[in-house]
Amino acid sequence: MTALDPREELAKRLGLDEIPPVRFDSAKDVLKRLADNDYLSDDAIASVCFLADRLAKPVLVEGPAGTGKTALARAVADAVGARLIRLQCYEGLDDSKALYEWNYRKQLLRIQAGRPEGEGTEDWEQLEEDIFGEEFLLTRPLLEAISATDPVVLLIDEVDRVELETEALLLEILSEYQVSIPELGTVRAKQIPMVFLTSNNTRELSEALKRRCLYLYIGYPSVERERDIIVSRVPGITSTLAEQIAQVVRSLRTMDLKKAPSVAETLDWARTLVVLGRSEIGDEDAAETLHILLKYQTDIERATKELLGRPKSSA
C-alpha cells in the first residue's frame, strides 16, 4: 500500500479538480522568501512552515508576547502572495462572529417584497429555499477563508482567549477544511488555505485542537538572530550597535522582571538610539532610555541597578 501524498488526499476529499501546487520548495526556500519579506525566521520556523504547506495542516504558534507570531502569518501571506484573513479571538466570540450569520434584515425585506399585492401568500417552500440561499449569508472570517477562490492565509489570532467550548467551532475547519451550515449543506474549501493559530498560552488549549495542528514555539530570539532582525528592520544602524542592543536585551531577559522586553520593544529602542545619533551604548544612554524597553517602574529600577551597578539617578 502506498500512502497518498497528504495534499493529494485532501484535494480528493474536497473534490478539487487539481492538486493545488505546493507553495514552498524546501525549508531553505521558506527561509529565503520570508527574509525577502523582512521577516527573519530560523530553522524551526522555516521547517514548520514548509511542513504545514506540504502536509496541509494548520500551525499553532505559541510563545511570549511580542516575538513575532502574528508577524509570521503576515510574512507568509506576503511571501506566497496570498490574502491574509484575520480572525481576532476574544472572550465571548461565537459562531455568528466567526463563521457565518444569516442576514435577517435582508431576509425580511425579501419576504415582504415577495408578497404579491392583494393576493395570498407566496408559495412558502419556494420562499424558504430562496431566503436561505447564499445571497442572504453574511460570511465571517472562517467561512470567508474557506469559500475564497483566490489564495488566502487564515490567521486565527490569540485563540487562547475564547472559551473552551468555542474552540470546538474551529475543529471542523482545521481538520477538514469545510464548514457545515444546516440550511445550506457543507461548504468545502475551493483551495487549501494556510492556517495559523496564535496563542499567548494564558490557558491550556484542548487536546483536540492541538492534535489537529502542527506546533511551533517561538521564544525570544538568540543574540545573533535578534541582531540580524534589528539590522534589517532599523535603517541606518551599525551592526556593532545592533549587537550591543541584542546583548543588553538578552541580559534583561534573564533578570526576574515583570515583563521582559519583546522584540518589538527592542526595535523601538534601537530606533530611538539611532535617532539620538548614538553609535554605541554607554551607561548614561542606557539609563536614560531604558524606559522604552521596560514598562514598569520597578522593572526599570531593578534593571538600572543590575546593569549599571547603581540606583537610578533622579535627575
Add this chain to the structure above:
Amino acid sequence: MLNLLGDFIGELRAAGIPISMSEHVDSAKAMEVIDLSDRSLVKNSLAATLVKDGDHMPVFNTAFEVFFSTRSWDSASEFMDDVDTDEMQREGAAGATGPGQSRGEGGGASSSLSAQELAELLFRALRDGDREALRLAADESVTRYAGMEPGRPVGGTYYLYRTLRNLDLENLEQRLTRGSVDDDQLAQRLAREEARSRIEMLKAEIERVIRERLVEDRGSEALAKSVRKPLPEDLDVMHANRDEMAQLERALRPLSRKLAVRLARRRRRRRRGPVDLRHTVRRSLSTGGVPIDLRFKPPHPAKPEIFVIADISGSVASFARFTLHLVHAISSQFSKVRSFVFVDGLDEVTQLFEGVDDPAETVARINAEADVIAFDGHSDYGRALLSFHDRFAKDITRRSTILILGDARNNYHQAHAEVIADLKYRAKAVYWLNPEPTAYWNSGDSIVSQYAPYCEKVIECRTLRQLEMFVGELA
C-alpha cells in the same frame, strides 16, 4: 525508519509527553515529505508534529539527541549512498572524532595535544564563536578527561563533571571576559555575560559528545532510560536538586496564572442562580404571558476562606513554599487567605503577602522573618496545632477551609490529634497535603494515621501537577 520512530515515540510517552495515534501518523507522514538527510529539518518536523507544549521541548530534545545522534545520522546517510557525507565523515575521523577510533588507533595526531594546547584551542574556539572548532575541542576534551568506561549503566553526569573539572572553566571565563577592558559598567557586564553564554555553549557541546558516545556504547533505548528527565510538573518537589528547583520555580508562575484564569472563567460560567421572577415575567409579555424564556439571577457562589498551615522545617520547606505561592497567586479566587507557618512554634505570615505583586518574593522572606522556632527547631505538629488552636480557632467559621501541609513527621512528640478534631468541627473542611509518597506514610516518626480520621482527606501531593489539581478543585 518507522520502527525507529515507533521506539522514539515510545520513549517520549514514557517520559510523560502525551502523544496520540493521529500525531504518530502525522509524524510519519512528515517524514515522507521531507529530506531525511537534513537532521535539523527532521528534528523540527518531529517536534512540530509530536510535541504540543513548549515546556516539553527539553525532554524532547534530550530524547532526540539519544535516538538520532549525529553519529547514527552519518552512518544512516551512508546507506543512502550519499558520497558527500561519507567523505565528510572520513575527514572528520581524520580530525578528532570517535572514541572507537582514537582509542583503537592510540589517538593519532589529536592526542598529541598537550593540556595547554587544548585549553588554548578551546579558548580560541570560544572567543571566535567557531562552532566547528568548538566541536572538535569538546570531542578532544572528552576523550582526554572523561575517562569513559564502556558498559557502565550511567547517564553521563559523572563523565560531564569529570571533564568540566579538568577544563578549569572559571579561568577560561575570566580570559574571555578580559578581552574587553572598559570602565563602562554596562560594557563590563555585557562582556561577562557573553563569556558565560559561550561557556554554556561549551558545556552543552561536551554533554552532547558524552551522550553520543554513550549511545554508541549502550544503544539508544538503554541510555534513554537513564537520561530520561521527568517533565517539570512531574518532578518530585521534595527531592528536586538545584537545577530542578529552578525549573519548578519557572514552571510555577505560568501555572498559577493559568489556574487563576481557568478558575475565574469557571466561576463566571458556573451554575446560574435562582429564577429571576420579575425578569421572566417581563420577557413572557412578548410571548403572550407564557414564560418560555426563563431568566436567572446572577450566581453568587460562595468563595471559600482558606487557612494554610504549613510546616517549613527543612525536610518539607520547598513543598510548603510552592503551595503558599500557588495559593496566594490565586488568592483572588478566595474570599480570604490566611497563612501560618510553623516548625515547633507557629507564626502568621499573611501580612507578608499583603500588597506584594509577586508571591515568590514573599515566600523567600518567610524563612527570614517568621518566628517559628520555639525550642529545638525540630517539627512538633502537636505544639504548633495547639498554638494555632489557642490563638486562631475563634476565627474559623463554617466557610473556612483548612489546609495543613506537612509530612507529619513529629519527631516522637505528642500528636494532639484532638485539636484537628475540634478544627474539623468548626470548619467546612480540613485537608492534609503530604509531600511524601503514600508508601512512606506512618513509617518511622510519621503519624499521619493519627490525624487522618479527623481530616476530610489526606492527599499525597508530590508534584506540581498534583498540587495544581488539588488547588483547582478547592476553589
